[in-house]
Amino acid sequence: MKKILALTLALALLCPTLGALAEASIKIGIFEPMTGATAAGGAMEKEGFDLANELYPDVLGKKIELVYGDNKSDRAEATLAAQSLVDKGVIAVLGSYASGLSMAGGEVFAEEEIPALTATATNPTVTLDCEWYARICFIDPFQGTMLARYAVKNEYKKIAIMREKDSEYAVGLVKYFQDELANHEGFEVVEVCDFMNKDEDFSALLGAVLAAQPDVIFTSVSYADKAAQIMRQARALGYEGAFFGGDTLDAPELYSIAGEAAKGAVFTTFYDAAQPATEKTSEFLDAYRSKYGKEPAASVIMAYDAYLTMRDAIERAGSTDNEAIREALFATSGFVGAAGTITLSETHDAVRPVVFKEVQADGTTIFKDMIEP
Amino acid sequence: MFDLTRVLQTLTDALSLGSLYALIAIGYTMVYGVLRLINFAHGEIFMIAMYIVFYGISLFTLPWYVTFTVTILVTALLGTLAERLAYRPLRSAPRISILVSAIGVSYFLQNLATVIFGGRPLNFPQIPLFTDVLTFGDVYIHRLSLIVPIVTAVLLLMLVFLIKRTRTGMAMRAVARDYDAASLMGIDLNRTIAITFFIGSALAGVGAIMWGMKYTRISPTIGAMPGIKCFIAAVLGGIGNTAGAVLGGLMIGFIEIVIVALFPALSGYRDAFAFIVLIIVLLVKPTGLLGGKTTEKV
Numbered sequence: 092m093k094k095i096l097a098l099t100l101a102l103a104l105l106c107p108t109l110g111a112l113a114e115a116s117i118k119i120g121i122f123e124p125m126t127g128a129t130a131a132g133g134a135m136e137k138e139g140f141d142l143a144n145e146l147y148p149d150v151l152g153k154k155i156e157l158v159y160g161d162n163k164s165d166r167a168e169a170t171l172a173a174q175s176l177v178d179k180g181v182i183a184v185l186g187s188y189a190s191g192l193s194m195a196g197g198e199v200f201a202e203e204e205i206p207a208l209t210a211t212a213t214n215p216t217v218t219l220d221c222e223w224y225a226r227i228c229f230i231d232p233f234q235g236t237m238l239a240r241y242a243v244k245n246e247y248k249k250i251a252i253m254r255e256k257d258s259e260y261a262v263g264l265v266k267y268f269q270d271e272l273a274n275h276e277g278f279e280v281v282e283v284c285d286f287m288n289k290d291e292d293f294s295a296l297l298g299a300v301l302a303a304q305p306d307v308i309f310t311s312v313s314y315a316d317k318a319a320q321i322m323r324q325a326r327a328l329g330y331e332g333a334f335f336g337g338d339t340l341d342a343p344e345l346y347s348i349a350g351e352a353a354k355g356a357v358f359t360t361f362y363d364a365a366q367p368a369t370e371k372t373s374e375f376l377d378a379y380r381s382k383y384g385k386e387p388a389a390s391v392i393m394a395y396d397a398y399l400t401m402r403d404a405i406e407r408a409g410s411t412d413n414e415a416i417r418e419a420l421f422a423t424s425g426f427v428g429a430a431g432t433i434t435l436s437e438t439h440d441a442v443r444p445v446v447f448k449e450v451q452a453d454g455t456t457i458f459k460d461m462i463e464p
Numbered sequence: 465m466f467d468l469t470r471v472l473q474t475l476t477d478a479l480s481l482g483s484l485y486a487l488i489a490i491g492y493t494m495v496y497g498v499l500r501l502i503n504f505a506h507g508e509i510f511m512i513a514m515y516i517v518f519y520g521i522s523l524f525t526l527p528w529y530v531t532f533t534v535t536i537l538v539t540a541l542l543g544t545l546a547e548r549l550a551y552r553p554l555r556s557a558p559r560i561s562i563l564v565s566a567i568g569v570s571y572f573l574q575n576l577a578t579v580i581f582g583g584r585p586l587n588f589p590q591i592p593l594f595t596d597v598l599t600f601g602d603v604y605i606h607r608l609s610l611i612v613p614i615v616t617a618v619l620l621l622m623l624v625f626l627i628k629r630t631r632t633g634m635a636m637r638a639v640a641r642d643y644d645a646a647s648l649m650g651i652d653l654n655r656t657i658a659i660t661f662f663i664g665s666a667l668a669g670v671g672a673i674m675w676g677m678k679y680t681r682i683s684p685t686i687g688a689m690p691g692i693k694c695f696i697a698a699v700l701g702g703i704g705n706t707a708g709a710v711l712g713g714l715m716i717g718f719i720e721i722v723i724v725a726l727f728p729a730l731s732g733y734r735d736a737f738a739f740i741v742l743i744i745v746l747l748v749k750p751t752g753l754l755g756g757k758t759t760e761k762v
Contacts, residue, residue: 134582134584282728284731285732295725295728296728298477299728314585316585320679350587
């Protein structure tokens, strides 16, 4: 018995050493909320990363191993999760959903000099404050401006805003929206109401909003479920006007929770499946539909593209050296992804069109408009 | 713009939210009354109940009345089970151990729900009988907004009857007074405490059903916020006092809704107002609004 024990212990000691000698795989960290308020966003992006890893499993002749770090939708936890990814030896990081979480992780990645790439975090601060973060989505000053122009185009003269106060993304988007709206005569924001992510009851807030008789309610939220609750409660209070919101509304929960109340709601997003963008689009769509048996949300395809972009950068860097990967990543230009062509600007942000979609009575969404920057 | 319509609308919203808080606060207060334990897992038991309804109706397509009955029973048993496994073995340990155990149960259930049900929010099934909207002139009222206060009132009356008029209730009161003495008098301590948890958790189940139909969203962390609010409500009303819990719940509901209705700009701070009221009340009357005199046992 003692011998067996000794042997097992010896083997256990030997194993990590053997693993280090072989160095068979390249580790990429997946930095996402798997639990907590924005867990659903993390789940969508994970689908994209996993699918891309299945179809393109290697780089530089080695296997890519995805290492998951759950940032728990919490900024303090995000710092810990980021540190634990670094400690596990990842050479690059993908994620996170929710700008605030990316910012928290960014501090660690900058300190440890690990190149990071987010698929959908749109707040400008993510890449502005961090010399190691890049993104393949557009940024909120652009998105907010386009939302304001959308409101103007539709003659929504009186606009009420429901803003999730504890989300950097939601607060930022409203600011850029208001900045642009100020340039248009005759359009005004009649009410800005703040709520917290944990709030469930919006009846009193909506009472104040409806008393101002808005033409439209702009829901700026960290994830679609809050917008869905607002829509449902607003309709129950007799509101008959329109709704619109940013890219976080592009998720299945919008309709599953709001039901009929979401009908006619318009939101911005990165991509529309009905408008195949590149030759890689159909490869992604076929693989996704056969694996998950449903239609992908925009966040899924963006995550898929983030993986491919990072893989391409490592390939071009030709090594796993962090400086080389960062340089190659920031120099990404004309890379063909499944959702469109990706070129990073000098602020390491992607420049890409914004898509407008509308929710139908049966819960599907249709393409409404696409605006180039 | 505060016309009569808006005032009525605000008051119905407040009454409906307040009664929901009251329903959940009763569970806290009952357990505290008998065991001197703040059952931090109460909010999580409430959360599990919502998932049971979801699976009952959406997955097994059971009719709502069957699902609701099953949910309330399972929730009640879950609460009793938590008491049996996590609290009973610690009953003679220092008070702080059992409190920590309660926090442990709370985290355990929350994480268990994340593993089993996933982190993505689900939609609570809608039952038209309860969720239709009625209109009286320009006032829009969810049927639920009328049903919740009635359910709360009926359950409160039943509970008061149980506590004041039945042998079980008498046993509960005796245990609450002094449980060593009560067990010397031949009261089955385990049974009485189990019944308390059973009833308290069943009420959390009823609260969860109402909450779910009103706010339509389920997630593993959904129990945390009502858990805290209703705990405050129970303390505000005088923890250990059933009528106090209802009063506290109604007060918190009214403060939240009315403050936001009057000052929409302050809506981000609405929880702060509930706490301010709590602090003021406790400064003036440390045992809560309806709390009796406490004699610290040595």
